[in-house]
Amino acid sequence: MPATVTSGNWQKSLWPGVDGWYNDTYNSWATEYTDLYTTRQSDRQFEQTVGMSLLGRASIKAEGNPLQYDDTQQTYVNQYDMQVRALGTIITLEAYKYNQYTLDALSKRPKALAASMRHTKEEAGADVLNNGFSGSFTMGSGSDGVALFSASHPSGPYGDNRDNLLTAADLAETTLEDACIKIHGAVDPRGLQVKIMPHCLVIPRQLSFLAARILQSDLQNDTANNAKNILKSQSSLPGGHKINHYLTDSDAWFVTTSVNEAGEGLVHYDNWAMEFGMDNEFDTFNMKVKAFEAYDFGWDDFQGVYGNQGA
Numbered sequence: 001m002p003a004t005v006t007s008g009n010w011q012k013s014l015w016p017g018v019d020g021w022y023n024d025t026y027n028s029w030a031t032e033y034t035d036l037y038t039t040r041q042s043d044r045q046f047e048q049t050v051g052m053s054l055l056g057r058a059s060i061k062a063e064g065n066p067l068q069y070d071d072t073q074q075t076y077v078n079q080y081d082m083q084v085r086a087l088g089t090i091i092t093l094e095a096y097k098y099n100q101y102t103l104d105a106l107s108k109r110p111k112a113l114a115a116s117m118r119h120t121k122e123e124a125g126a127d128v129l130n131n132g133f134s135g136s137f138t139m140g141s142g143s144d145g146v147a148l149f150s151a152s153h154p155s156g157p158y159g160d161n162r163d164n165l166l167t168a169a170d171l172a173e174t175t176l177e178d179a180c181i182k183i184h185g186a187v188d189p190r191g192l193q194v195k196i197m198p199h200c201l202v203i204p205r206q207l208s209f210l211a212a213r214i215l216q217s218d219l220q221n222d223t224a225n226n227a228k229n230i231l232k233s234q235s236s237l238p239g240g241h242k243i244n245h246y247l248t249d250s251d252a253w254f255v256t257t258s259v260n261e262a263g264e265g266l267v268h269y270d271n272w273a274m275e276f277g278m279d280n281e282f283d284t285f286n287m288k289v290k291a292f293e294a295y296d297f298g299w300d301d302f303q304g305v306y307g308n309q310g311a
Helices: 093-097 105-130 173-184 205-216
Strands: 038-041 046-053 073-081 083-091 198-203 241-243 253-257 266-280 287-299 305-308
Touching (some): 083 105, 105 287, 173 253, 173 305, 198 205
Parallel strands (some): 038 266
Antiparallel strands (some): 046 073, 198 253, 266 287
């Protein structure tokens, strides 16, 4: 597609008689990345967050012998690198001056820029989950070096691995129960039990009706059993389910936890708020319109979300 809007791109705008223009009035989904991420502000090129490990288990002290001492220390460093996202368009003086329609698509270019920037940001947020099973996507060289969803998140100098990768299986009542059971068994970097609770099921649009049946049925879903739906009766996922329209895998699903609700799981840094600019080239008389902003998406504690690729 040409980067410059010329009169040749919009021949119909130069002649009277066009009754209307279409494809410019689509509605947008409400902002969705804010359902997943804690937003922080930044004025730096990058931000770092550092994991920490507290004390391990107590040991038996034999009579007359000294007690054992333990230490606390940092574990891994996650780095958020701010990325500038920008888009612009150019309109020639002729295309603008000879335009016969004051409310046609040419005059709506800034609105179109805003929609494109918003869509790009939603995709960037969803890509943390979309790429979460790939070892090619980590939180930088100082991080634990594995994918967001991994069965072997190293715990630093202590040698234990932790796990937020759910066994690959399609979304169902039983597999969602298994996910809750696994989350209830979460441990800290020293292997001590910690209270992490499931909060919300995050799904692509293809699983929306199935998720509603699983979580909202009073009885067990798709069975002849006269048994309660325990997921609902116990409020196992108090956040219910949320659709993210920018997820790309039709059968992958995710469960956010209380760690995420506390603001220490998935994190979004806003660096530069979106700005618009407009200027004219002296020689060509072309009008340039641009939009830009800077941000990054990532995670602090990987136990803020558990992931399942589906069967």
